[in-house]
Amino acid sequence: MAVFPRSLIEFQRRFPTDAACGEYLVAVRWPQGFCCPACGHDRGWRLERRLPTFECAGCDRQTSVTAGTVMHRSHLPLTTWLWAAYLMATHSNGISALQLQGQLGIGSYKTAWLLARKLRRAMVDPDRLPLAGLVEVDETSLPQRTKDDPPGGGHGRSGKGRMPVVGAVEVEGRKPKRLRLAALADYSARSLHAFIAQAVAPDATIKTDAWQGYPGAPVAGHDPRTVGAMAAHLVLPWTHRVFSNLKRWALGTYHGLRRHHLQAYLDEFVFRFNRRHDRHAAFHRLLGLATLLPHASYQMLIAHS
Numbered sequence: 001m002a003v004f005p006r007s008l009i010e011f012q013r014r015f016p017t018d019a020a021c022g023e024y025l026v027a028v029r030w031p032q033g034f035c036c037p038a039c040g041h042d043r044g045w046r047l048e049r050r051l052p053t054f055e056c057a058g059c060d061r062q063t064s065v066t067a068g069t070v071m072h073r074s075h076l077p078l079t080t081w082l083w084a085a086y087l088m089a090t091h092s093n094g095i096s097a098l099q100l101q102g103q104l105g106i107g108s109y110k111t112a113w114l115l116a117r118k119l120r121r122a123m124v125d126p127d128r129l130p131l132a133g134l135v136e137v138d139e140t141s142l143p144q145r146t147k148d149d150p151p152g153g154g155h156g157r158s159g160k161g162r163m164p165v166v167g168a169v170e171v172e173g174r175k176p177k178r179l180r181l182a183a184l185a186d187y188s189a190r191s192l193h194a195f196i197a198q199a200v201a202p203d204a205t206i207k208t209d210a211w212q213g214y215p216g217a218p219v220a221g222h223d224p225r226t227v228g229a230m231a232a233h234l235v236l237p238w239t240h241r242v243f244s245n246l247k248r249w250a251l252g253t254y255h256g257l258r259r260h261h262l263q264a265y266l267d268e269f270v271f272r273f274n275r276r277h278d279r280h281a282a283f284h285r286l287l288g289l290a291t292l293l294p295h296a297s298y299q300m301l302i303a304h305s
């Protein structure tokens with residue numbers, strides 16, 4: 001599992017068929033060998049099925065490699081899933097549902113959108129650790145895309161609303177290490193403190209501008225700076241840079257983001273940023289998380305995103 005495909009050609013050689021993709025998923029989902037998701041028994045028999053499937057020696061239950069995962073009951077071939085995961089994880093700007101539909105020859109936009117949305121759900125690592133040490137925290141806003149902006153058209157500016165976003169960048173040796181982004185209801189102390197409590201370790205020191213929403217945040221240290229009109233890039237250089245890349249990405253790849261799905265898109269941006277030095281390991285990790293997460297239906301994704 002140590003070697004990841006480094007190019008599209010290598011990817012195609014390694015995953016030419018659903019069978020090859022299935023074997024890879026077995027190794028990703030059960031690196032120590034099959035373990036029954038129903039009873040936890042670790043012995044089972046491999047069955048001859050279209051997808052790799054095991055019958056548990058303890059409870060006789062049959063589990064396919066995609067059962068109970070993000071890929072559960074999908075009608076798409078595994079090759080399409082793996083291509084989509086590869087393109088979303090390794091392309092420096094990611095890939096939109098519209099681009100996936102075209103590149104992978106997916107029948108409908110809705111199917112492509114759902115595929116991308118399901119993979120995006122797997123981009124939050126439930127075991128990730130909060131940011132530590134010195135952490136820049138800053139807020140910004142993104143233009144809201146409305147129903148009047150069709151996929152692939154418009155510039156995301158027809159909606160007048162702007163969506164508040166907060167970002168935190170862990171800085172180590174003057175370099176950015178890890179990022180968190182969250183959609184906010186507003187810029188109040190209550191909203192900002194809730195984000196900081198969740199994203200930043202209690203013993204960290206945050207560096208912010210002089211906005212009144214930051215004092216009293218649940219961290220050990222606070223270094224507030226008064227930022228003049230032109231100097232944000234000097235005082236908070238990394239959040240400043242991340243926000244400008246985020247805005248370019250939101251317009252360039254997606255033609256603006258919808259409020260309803262904003263957090264999922266922010267999670268996607270964070271996933272790629274935090275794995276920017278090893279995008280190919282990111283592909284492996286994305287599929288690993290995809291096999292850990294329970295299945296969500298289209299209705300659930302519409303309702304809770």
Ligand SMILES: [Zn+2]
Pocket residue numbers: 036037038039040041056057058059060061
């Ligand atoms: Zn079992």
